[in-house]
Amino acid sequence: MGGAIINLQLATRHAPKFTRASRAMAFTIRFETSTPRPLIELVIFRTAQIVGSDYELNQHTPFMKMCHYNNEQIAEVSDWRRSKLFDDKQRALLGYVEQMANGGNVDDPTFAELSHFFTPQQIVEISYTVGTYYSTGLLTKALKIQPETDGRLTVAGQC
Secondary structure, three states: OOOOOHHHHHHOOHHHHHHHHHHHHHHHHOOOOEEEEEEHHHHHHHHHHHOOOOHHHHHHHHHHOOOOHHHHHHHHHHHHOOOOOOOOHHHHHHHHHHHHHHHOOOOOOHHHHHHHHHHHHHHHHHHHHHHHHHHHHHHHHHOOOOOOOOOOOOOOOOO
């Protein structure tokens, strides 16, 4: 997609079939959902925060900016409940992400609020996104994959 080969790809290439499958899922999540890309990016970013993946946060902060989140919004994603910078749809999304990524037990009111804004297809897309990026975040931590610091263009494209 125009970026350089990233450390995640370098580390996971030892299992090429898994790497191809993972890249296909990441491509689908980022470019082939009916859920608007800025909202998908918000899901990815909050999931990376919850799992504590510095690598994914480093990768997706530029994507958040490409998707028109400003620095203040990005700084307040982890404190979204108190923030005034997110609309009702984003708040419903973030509430769902938090419950799913913190054990998967989503309560009925949270699911009902999400269902108010998103179609069943979009809810499945959001859920796959949380699961995929939670897994990727764990992988980057376990394998101690470090963010790129050598000037490679690791993020390409647009929101």
